[in-house]
Amino acid sequence: MKVVVTGGAGFIGSHIVDRLIEEGHDVVVVDNLSTGNVGQIRPEGEFYQLDITDAALEEVFAKERPQFVIHHAAQIDVQKSLEDPVLDASVNILGTVNLLNCCVKYEVGKVIYASTAAVYGVPQYLPIDENHPVGPISNYGISKYTPEQYLKVYQEMFGLNYTVLRYANVYGPRQGVKGEGGVICIFANKFLAGQAPFIFGDGSQTRDFVYVGDVVKANLAALEKGDGGVFNIGTGVQVSVNELLEQFKLLLGGSIEPVYEPPRAGDIRDSVFDVSRAAEVLDWQSEWSLEDGLRETVKYYQDGD
Template identity: 55%
Template structure:
C-alpha cells in the first residue's frame, strides 16, 4: 500500500515507518523537523520536509496517492500548550483538519490518528476505558481530543474510515530528553550523565508506561482492523515515578537521590488505561513488560554515552 506518515522523522512515527517498510509498503513521510530528526528517517521512505499546514500538502497527496494516512505530526508538550495555547491549537487542531481535507479530496481510504491519554483528564476510576468522561486538564489534552470529533465527522460526511489510538505514556529508543521527552528519556539522560534526576511532586504519582515497539504493533494492526474505532493503547499497569526511577537506576547501574520540585500545572496524579477494547477488536496486546522495555532502552543509550 501507499502510506503517508506525518511526523515520520519523530520518536514514535519513525519506528512505525521502519515497520511499514519492513512489511513491504511504499512509505511517504511529511515532517518539518521542528522536533524530528533527519538521522531517524528511514532511507527507503520518500521524504518531504514540509509543515502539515503548508499549501504544498495538496501537491504531495497528488503525487503520492496514499491509501492510508498515519497522523503523528503534533505539538506534544503539555507545558508548551499551557504557555502557547494558540500555537498548540494551530498545529494539533488546524493541522489535522488540513490533512482531513486532503484525505477527502484525494480519496484516502483511512486515517490512523495518534491521540493521547491526556484527553481524559483526572480519572474518575481506574483503569480508564474509552467510555470514561473526557475532561482534559491542559490545552494539549483539548487539542488532541478535538481532532477526534473532526475525524468522526469527516467519516460520517465523506466516508473516510479511521482508527483513533489513545496512547498511554510512551517511552523508548529515539525519544529526545533535550526537547519534549517523557520522563523515561529524561531519567536515562540524567542517570547516564551522573546528574541528579528531578521529580515533580512527591514521586507517588503513577503512570501507565508503554514501550514504543508496542505502539508500533498497534498501528500495524490498525492498518486492517479497528474500522471507525477508538482504542486505548496501554499496558494497563500503574507504576509510580519513584518506582520507575528505582528500576531505571538498577538497569543503568547507577544510584542517585532525586531532587524534588513542585508539581507542574496540568499534570494528573494517577493514570492507568484499560486496553481491553484493543485486545478484542484490534487483536493487539503489549508484548513488552516495563522491565524489558526499559532494559532495551537503557542498553541502547549506555552504548552512546
C-alpha cells in the first residue's frame, strides 16, 4: 500500500516511516524540515520537502495517489503556540484542512491523525478516558483539537474515513526537547553531560510516558481498525518526575541531584490515560516498560546518532 506520512522526517513520524518500509509499504514523506531531519528518512522513502499549507501539496497527491495518510506534521511547541498563535493555527488547522481537501479529491482510503492529551486540558478526573470533556488550555491544544472536528465533518460530508490517536507524552530516540515528552530527552542529555536537571515544582507531578515504539504500533493497527474512532494512546501508568529521575539514576549510575525550581504557571499537575478503548477496538496495548524505553532512549543519546 502507498502511505503518505506528513511530518515523516520528525521524531514520531520517522519511526512510523521505518516500520512501514520494513512491512513492505511504499512510503511518501511530506515534511518542510522545520524541526525534522532529512537524515532520519530511510532512502527507500520518497521525500517531498513541502509545507502542508502549500497549495502544491495537491501535486504530490495527483502524482502519488496514496491509499492512506498518516498525519504527523504540526507546530508542536506549546510555548510557540502562545507567542505566535497565527503560525500555530495556520500549520495545525489550515495545513490540515489543505491536506484533508487533497485526501477527499484524490480519494484517500483513510487518514490517521496524531492528536494529543493537550485537547483535554486540566483533567477533571483520572484516568482520562475518551469521554472526558475536551477543554484545551493552550493555543496548541485548540489547534490540535480543531482538525478532529474537521475529520468528523469531512467523514459526514465526503465519506472520508479516519482514526484519531490522542497521544500521551511520547518519548524515545530522535526526540527533540520541545515536544510533549521532552522532559525525558532533557533529562537524558543533562545526565549524559553530568549536569543537574531542573525540576519545576517538587517533582511529584505525574505524566503518562509512552514509548515511541508503542505509538508506531498504534498507527499500524489504525491502518486496519478503529474507523471513525478516537483513541487514547498511552500506558495507563502514572509516573512522577521524581520516579523518572530515579530510573535515570538506576540506568546511568552517578549521584546527580536535581535543582528544584518553583512550579511553572499553567502546568498540569497530574495526567494519565485510560487506554482500554484502544485495547478493545484496535487490539493494541503498550508493551514497552519505562525501564526498557528509557534504556533505548539513553543509548541513542549516548551513541550521538
